[in-house]
Amino acid sequence: MRSFHYERAATPEAAVRNFDTADARFIAGGTNLLDLMKLQVETPGKLVDISRLDFAGVEDAEDGGLLIGALVPNSDLAADPRVVARYEVLARALLAGASGQLRNKATTGGNLLQRTRCYYFYDLHSPCNKREPGSGCSAIGGENRILAVLGTSENCIATHPSDMAVAMRALDATVVTLKRDGDRRRIALADFYRLPGDTPQIETVLESGELITHVALPPVREGSRQAYRKVRDRASYAFALVSVAGVVRMEDGSIAEARLAFGGLGPMPWRDVAVEQALVGQPPSPALFERAADILLADAQGQGTNDFKIPLARRTLAATLRDLTEAR
Template identity: 75%
Template sequence: MKLFTYERADSAQAAATDAAAAGAKFIAGGTNLLDLMKLQVETPTKLVDISRLPLDKIEERDDGGLTIGALVPNSDLAADARVIERYEVLSRALLAGASGQLRNKASTGGNLLQRTRCYYFYDTATACNKREPGSGCSAIGGFNRILAVLGTSEHCIATHPSDMAVAMRALDATIVTQKADGDRRRIAIGDFYRLPGDTPHIENVLEAGELITGVELPAPVEAARHLYRKVRDRASYAFALVSVAGVVAMDGDTVKSASLAFGGLGPMPWRNPAVEAAIVGKPVTTASFEAAADALLADARGYGSNDFKIPLARRTLIASLRELTGTN
């Protein structure tokens, strides 16, 4: 373990100011960061503890939505009656992730910032551009079964591991932050994550010291069906090979509206408007489902061990659409 200093913040502003220093990291539940520190993948020189800040509430919004504090534990969020009633996809996604013990500690803000579970990222003896920029990507040409087939680059093919973030993407969540300079900002989740390009170590748009303080969910879609379907190697405590978060409203046998996001396929919670456009305003048909799958996978690329994800994603999406539209 590398030496580091520790401070407990007494306000969001103080936390952001303290964490703006080079080498500083926030710590809340610690369910990802502490593992990475033990492996010396992460070697912060300073930890800023935000676990005592008053960011652990779920509150009603005037528009009928909810504001979720960044420190709300995943287990509490999944069990909240308002979330179950209005945002079932979110509750399902949370319960599909990790274990009960981890959900009791993991925070909403921390979940959004999880690092990839790429084997080579965790192995400091191998090259990884995400861990050490410019060192190379061992996953390309290596064992890449769990890694991305969408949004990749020649520098990185890692996947984003969060289940919760996939549901948040389908719900058009907004991330609220506190900056070190005192400003606050609201970031649409679709603008929050970055593709790897040639800088895979930069995973989101947060600035130095910028602290996630909460997540806003808009008013729920009326009379919509919710689904979170996760395909994985075993029934629990495994990351998604492919997952689908869906919110679909019907008007008779026609799709009135649809929000579809995907996990296990890309470096971020994946959403492509062309997938939804293939089914919205159209009667439910096998052809429209196939068109949606074509749109999703038009630019998909396998890297050997993960080639199977492309046909698996097609089958998973079509099965999910059948369930969401009541055509099983």
């Protein structure tokens, strides 16, 4: 690990003000950043510690939703009675991610910003456009079993590793931030992440020094069913090969509303509105679920050892939809 300058922020305004160099980074739980620093994948010259800021609470919002502080630990969020009762898909996704020890330290804001687990991103001896722009993508034609089949480019096929972000994408979450000029903004999670394109090193729309302060969840309509299904290589402490977060509301035997987000398939929590539109107004059936999978995977492209993700995603989507739509 290289040496760095450290400052502890006493206020949010001080935090963004202290982010005054291009190589500065915010640090809270540090569950991902510290690993990257030890490997010298990340070499910040300055760390701004935000862990003492007053963003560790969960509040009821006026619209009936929740306002979640960026520093709420994943374990606390998963156990919050309001999350368990009203946002079951989020609680399940959080508990499916990492170990208990890591969930105790990992924060809501940090979870959204964690970096890919692509092997080549972590290997300083391998070309990686995300780590060193213009160097190439070793995963294309290399070991890519865990990597993306949707939303990729010729420059990067990395996946986003978060379980929490997949559930929040299905819940239409909004990210609340504080910018260096003091302005605050609200960014729909749908607009928060960027596709790799020609600039895979730029992963979000956050500006330099922009601080996540909260995540807002709108209320879920009464009668909605929620599920999180994660397929992985082992039962604990493994990232998703494919995951599905679903929120479905049934009415008179047909699907009245459907929100579906996917993990393990793309460079961001993946959601395709066309898939949901194909389901709405239809009675559930295996043929309908197949049609939804056809739409989801129409542009999917495997790279060899990750080809299996395409049929796996098809089966996982169908199983999740069966769980969400079967008569109760």
